[in-house]
Amino acid sequence: MRAYDLAFLAAIAFAACNSFTGVADLDAESADGGSTGSNLPALLPADGITLTRVEIYQGLQVKLMEDGVAVANDLPVVIGRDALFRLYYDVEPGFEGTPTTARLTIGDEEFEVQASVGSISNESSLGSTINIEVPGDMLMATDWRVDVLQPREETSGSNKAAAFPSDSEAKESLDVTNPGGPLRVRLVPVQYQADGSGRLPVTTEDQLELIQDMFFNVYPVGEVEIIVDDPFPWTQPVAPNGGGWGELLDAITNYRQTAGADVNEYFYGAFRPSDDFGEFCGGGCIAGLANLAGPGDPGQRAGIGLGFAGPGSIETAIHEVGHTHGRQHTPCGVSPSDPGFPTDEVHVEASIGRWGLNMAQNQLVDPGIKDFMSYCDPTWVSDYTFEALLTRIQAVNGLAKYIGPSTRWHQVSFDQDGTRWHPTVELGRTPTGEPRDVTLVTASGQERVAGYFFGYDHLDGGRLLFPATKGVTQVRLEHRGAPIELQR
Numbered sequence: 001m002r003a004y005d006l007a008f009l010a011a012i013a014f015a016a017c018n019s020f021t022g023v024a025d026l027d028a029e030s031a032d033g034g035s036t037g038s039n040l041p042a043l044l045p046a047d048g049i050t051l052t053r054v055e056i057y058q059g060l061q062v063k064l065m066e067d068g069v070a071v072a073n074d075l076p077v078v079i080g081r082d083a084l085f086r087l088y089y090d091v092e093p094g095f096e097g098t099p100t101t102a103r104l105t106i107g108d109e110e111f112e113v114q115a116s117v118g119s120i121s122n123e124s125s126l127g128s129t130i131n132i133e134v135p136g137d138m139l140m141a142t143d144w145r146v147d148v149l150q151p152r153e154e155t156s157g158s159n160k161a162a163a164f165p166s167d168s169e170a171k172e173s174l175d176v177t178n179p180g181g182p183l184r185v186r187l188v189p190v191q192y193q194a195d196g197s198g199r200l201p202v203t204t205e206d207q208l209e210l211i212q213d214m215f216f217n218v219y220p221v222g223e224v225e226i227i228v229d230d231p232f233p234w235t236q237p238v239a240p241n242g243g244g245w246g247e248l249l250d251a252i253t254n255y256r257q258t259a260g261a262d263v264n265e266y267f268y269g270a271f272r273p274s275d276d277f278g279e280f281c282g283g284g285c286i287a288g289l290a291n292l293a294g295p296g297d298p299g300q301r302a303g304i305g306l307g308f309a310g311p312g313s314i315e316t317a318i319h320e321v322g323h324t325h326g327r328q329h330t331p332c333g334v335s336p337s338d339p340g341f342p343t344d345e346v347h348v349e350a351s352i353g354r355w356g357l358n359m360a361q362n363q364l365v366d367p368g369i370k371d372f373m374s375y376c377d378p379t380w381v382s383d384y385t386f387e388a389l390l391t392r393i394q395a396v397n398g399l400a401k402y403i404g405p406s407t408r409w410h411q412v413s414f415d416q417d418g419t420r421w422h423p424t425v426e427l428g429r430t431p432t433g434e435p436r437d438v439t440l441v442t443a444s445g446q447e448r449v450a451g452y453f454f455g456y457d458h459l460d461g462g463r464l465l466f467p468a469t470k471g472v473t474q475v476r477l478e479h480r481g482a483p484i485e486l487q488r
């Protein structure tokens, strides 16, 4: 792949034209790939080939042109994110195997690949299309065109079907979306002391690289930052059946609230409660837990999960960080699930709904693969989740600049292990958890206030926030249709 800076070439041509009219035009042509001595470019539209479709992939298939007609992208194109363009074509008999140069122009940038055309393209075979990679930092403009070219000596140069748009001066517009920043995951290595081992999660260079790649595959951002924090000692046991999980999640959530974290940081406590996964999870287990956080609740952006080597624990982390982006379960192997997930045929049982592409492995992902917010395997990101994550990421990155007047809130969490009171937290806005009517019992009587509840994703329980009040001895509220009392 080559990238030319056309803006730079144009500047040279302009400057030269002022002093050496005519001659400078030839120089400019030659810099553009032409041979000296002629005004014609060296490469002209190829004969015998018809472009039939153009797609862009940033993880999922998005059509930009079909049968010579521009298609508005039905999934956001993310600026700054690596992309692959696929050019589909038909060839006339006799042209199969012809060497061509395919050129993609985005804004002022050009990308070229050499390709020998086959007979016909189909979407299930990556090798049957002309594929052009575009690094994310070059994907910042809002118009594009493609040309399939041959050396001037080998083509008539008159085939308008070898380019899109067919008018050689025209460009098609591209509707792009800005996520507003990277995905930032702060990996907190929980040092597991309950069995006396002091075992840490696996954070080798290989594992961190895999974490970064796997998050990047499915989160709609230009960049994923994985920050490894200092070890976080933990002496309580965490059991396969869910015991101890809420307590550890609370500890990581509290840590996030005091760690001076940015609004858009996602804390993830990883731990190894045994030497290997099978030993812990042989009879089935909880593998991760997170807060279902709202966009305006940075203090709740925390999750925990197993931290063994290999992709399994990373899949859990991707799923849990999805919950902290407000994503619910998608409907495969788990109920209840997100009522907003599409119910059409292509999304049956949380299917991703269209072709995916793993760019790192140069491999297509079948449309029948499952969305990563489901409980089924193997997983990729669905178009539904991709778009929803992008909306949340934009909201969170927008909030990153927000500083409002702050108020102080009490925090109490409850689950199968009991009730836990936490330090109060100062917030720049009202929490966006589920509103709950809360009755506070104090020495001087009772008071009704508006509370906000953040449920755990994989356990019955969660965290309640209510305005900080002096002398609270008990909190009463309804949970799952029944009154509960939380004793201080």
Ligand SMILES: [Zn+2]
Residues within 6 Å of the ligand: 319, 323, 329, 457, 458
């Ligand atoms: Zn889940």
